[in-house]
Amino acid sequence: EVQLLESGGGLVQPGGSLRLSCAASGFTFSSNEMSWVRQAPGKGREWVSGISSSGGSPYYADSVKGRFTISRDNSKNTLYLQMDSLRVEDTAVYYCAKGKYRSGWLIDNWGQGTLVTVSS
Amino acid sequence: EIVLTQSPATLSLSPGERATLSCRASQSVSSYLAWYQEKPGQAPRLLIYDTSNRATGIPDRFSGSGSGTDFTLTISSLEPEDFAVYYCQQRSNWPPTFGQGTKLEIK
Numbered sequence: 001e002v003q004l005l006e007s008g009g010g011l012v013q014p015g016g017s018l019r020l021s022c023a024a025s026g027f028t029f030s031s032n033e034m035s036w037v038r039q040a041p042g043k044g045r046e047w048v049s050g051i052s053s054s055g056g057s058p059y060y061a062d063s064v065k066g067r068f069t070i071s072r073d074n075s076k077n078t079l080y081l082q083m084d085s086l087r088v089e090d091t092a093v094y095y096c097a098k099g100k101y102r103s104g105w106l107i108d109n110w111g112q113g114t115l116v117t118v119s120s
Numbered sequence: 121e122i123v124l125t126q127s128p129a130t131l132s133l134s135p136g137e138r139a140t141l142s143c144r145a146s147q148s149v150s151s152y153l154a155w156y157q158e159k160p161g162q163a164p165r166l167l168i169y170d171t172s173n174r175a176t177g178i179p180d181r182f183s184g185s186g187s188g189t190d191f192t193l194t195i196s197s198l199e200p201e202d203f204a205v206y207y208c209q210q211r212s213n214w215p216p217t218f219g220q221g222t223k224l225e226i227k
Contacts, residue, residue: 047215050214100169103169105216106166107156107209108175112163
């Protein structure tokens with residue numbers, strides 16, 4: 001059974017940093033693209049960032065480019081999102097998402113999410 | 121980015137009826153359109169990918185069609201467990217985007 005367990009969310013002041021982690025199990029982690037998708041209160045889901053199976057090709061939404069860094073450690077089956085220069089508008093539940101094998105940004109499994117609150 | 125517009129926002133039907141949900145893209149997404157079902161407190165479930173391919177374990181009452189900018193999810197005969205929110209998603213262009221959802225409710 002595929003499991004994606006996010007951690008690292010919390011309350012942070014504007015301008016601060018957080019690092020999210022997603023521990024994956026139940027599949028061959030190094031074979032799949034992975035993504036972070038967020039949902040702000042009362043809003044739809046927004047793709048934040050994605051990374052290729054090897055980790056060599058990161059992608060970012062314009063809203064986070066230059067502030068967030070996605071990475072993965074295939075030896076630890078873990079996906080990361082380093083979030084710097086956080087803004088109030090980054091407040092959201094952040095979901096780790098597994099791409100369907102060889103299908104890029106097609107999500108076939110989601111984590112339960114971790115809440116990030118940016119507030120003074 | 122590509123904007124996906126779903127209609128209707130809410131669809132009220134009875135079990136056994138046929139449901140037709142629409143998703144329109146602001147520009148062509150080729151065939152790279154997927155549909156998800158979401159129920160309260162649960163993660164979204166992939167139903168259909170690449171316009172018309174059912175995901176693993178999805179019953180054949182769910183079907184997808186369309187191309188380019190106009191797509192349809194059809195549920196041939198509604199079961200009680202089908203009442204949920206349905207989202208379309210494109211992966212043709214970065215960033216991938218979701219529609220705002222159609223809520224399928226019991227009439």
